[in-house]
Amino acid sequence: MGDKAIRSTTQHGEVIGCRDNGTAVFRAIPYAAAPVGALRFEPPAPPAPYGTRDCTQAGPLAPQLPSRLEDVMGPLDLPQSEDCLHLTVWTPGIDRKKRPVVIWLHGGAWQSGGGAPDWYSGEKLASRGDIVVVAPNYRLAALGWLYIPGATANLGLLDQEAAIQWVHDNIAHFGGDPSNITVMGQSAGGSCIAALLNRKPLFRKAILQSASLGRGFRPAAEAAELGRRVLDAAGAATLEDARRLPYQDLLKAQRAPAVLEALKSDEIGRALFCPVVDGDVIAEPVDAVREKMAGHADVLIGYTLNEMAAFPNVRIGEESQRAGEQVFGAPSMAWARQARDQGRSAWAYRFDYAPTARFGACHCIELPFVFDTFKAFGAAPMLAGSQPHDLRRISDTMQRNWISFIRDGAVDWPAYPHIELIK
Template sequence: MTSHTVSTTTRQGKVIGLHTGQTNVFRAIPYAAPPVGPLRFAPPSPPAAYAELDCTRPGPLAPQLPSRLEDVMGPLNHPQSEDCLHLTVWTPALDKRKRPVVIWLHGGAWQSGGGAPDWYSGEKLAALGDIVVVAPNYRLAALGWLYVPGMPANLGLLDQEAAIQWVAENIESFGGDPSAITLMGQSAGGSCIAGLLSRKPLFSRAILQSASLGRGFRPAHEASLLGQKVLEAAGAQNLEQARALPYHELLQAQRAPAVLEALKNDEIGRALFCPVIDGEVIADSIEEIREGNAGKADVLIGYTRNEMAAFPNVQIDDASQAAGDKVFGAPSRDWAQAACAQGRSAWVYRFDHAPTQRYGACHCIELPFVFGTLDAFGAAPMLVGTTAADAARLTERIQSNWITFIRDGSVDWPQFPQVEILA
């Protein structure tokens, strides 16, 4: 079936999308003003009004260096721009049906990734589940997560919050229900959901996939020292000078020897950039957030059997298995336990599909099955050896449960303490 244009109206103006046969897709809708010039290192500002906006083509990703998982997942070759605060919407129909909505927060260690590469196409989920899928970009690396005293912290988290707010205000125009929002995040995106729950969440269901909850958020004094090292490596003495730099100089500063040396002092092994306990945007540690806020959302939460095998120079052995459980496994089970204790429903899974001996069931391997996008992942090394039968079986099992959770708040296995093995 050939595609044709469709349209709907947001609070900012008319948007033109494409009907693709299965769904309607609107790409690169701005949910905030471009964070450039004086708005670099500032919280997101409301988007400008427009008469009509062409949303038929993909937008750029947030500025980033290549992912450290490129050897496992494959490369992500997309244009980049600081004007990246956009989201993509996939919807089965532009009517008043008020479908459940799921908002996807991508992973990438707060340094790489994007909302709507073909890896994360929401088309199949939207069509299969009769749901609306939304995927925002958010600012990455220094542009989104740098912290030095005197500047707002956690800008990337505030971007996510602005995207969720935009969805709440506009999703009825796309056939969605603003009162039925689920947040779904993987890795860094999953950890961010914990931070968002500590604020004023507009969602009451959450899917956390391989969230690195065991590494927690970074204390402000540690983040400040690292932030200063990044600024110095980029050749800036203060934020005003940093605002004037080409963004690629801020990206290259991530690789500076002085920055890498300072990062060695983080005994927990956190990424260079991550959420900061600044006392304003995020006031508590992940453990405190879990004990005080896990009761704000029903959860579907899980991890892969060999999480650490995706990372450079890590083999599958007893040490990496223990590290994976410390960072991903045990904290996920702890979150489920806290949610149950606070009166919420919680389901836990472990993803065990391991087509290669080298990578096993590594970090990120569940993603193609969640979105039904194995074709988009192509010859990703982590997937080599996956048979068509395995792909079909796993995709059906995962998508049916994820969709049931998004629609009805349940899945087809017993609640925690059972850990369902998906293999």
């Protein structure tokens, strides 16, 4: 562990992290027990006490297939394991300074991604903003979002809730303020914020980046049919059978012809797995949730100019622009309007920087600008042709304003209905 080792404590034991360019980082801290064996398909359970735990190395991703956006963002080739309910903490100091905290919920259509990849390193945000950044994994695909009537639904959402609870209970030991938490999510992670606000949120500020609110949550009957087909394709007659399968069998089932055929009936193109209106964890459709919950948090919300261009076989044109407005743009601005009308601060943006004609300002393109992780994104096709001075200028604008919102709930452009064009 060397001279850079640094220690802190949690409710479950001591953790050992390290210094990264002056920022303390603790990787793969368990916020819940490994969801394996009898705990597969069960709500997150508390982690076992661990005495002292080495948190200097990155943990695995949740089990997943390659992202359908790999041709845009680049590959995410990292180890995977069901023992994935970990989070990473970046902090400027292990002290009692009570810094603002932001929790990052990654995107990936509820089927791919993770909190640990260098794409989402919180090191620069933490250092620049004197804030604490936390990035959890949560269960993906069938392991996190399979719906079988009678079983607990939306396990990935409950994982996120458990991670937020862990932050509330432990972050003071990492120099953070549990009373000043912002939750920030992109795409699937942004959509989950709506559902989290409709439960018992421990946060009152939210950043939603390209949340696919226009696709909503899936009705229970449709989700049950898809769940049945996934189990059939994996060779499981019951959920108990599925608990005994290698997780790879559940991943392969996502691509079974019967599953793909069932998806064709979804006219608004939801992902195979997404939040389900099960009547318990999620009680209402997303529009009803938004109308009631937009008043529960100050919000920084926006989307990109050419969202749909990131997806396979989609080109920039009138049809894809209409689809992007329906799925991402219009519902995001409706959220801002309803938040404002219910007395909350609301700030809106659209990301317009388009370095390539092929992808334009596509879904996910703003991510390296928010985190200043261009090196980690490397030769991502969506960034091809970018000029270094543009990357630095736009990243500076976004980080400055995102940090301002996380710290103080405001940015340096006018409140909604103004929409700031970032380009």
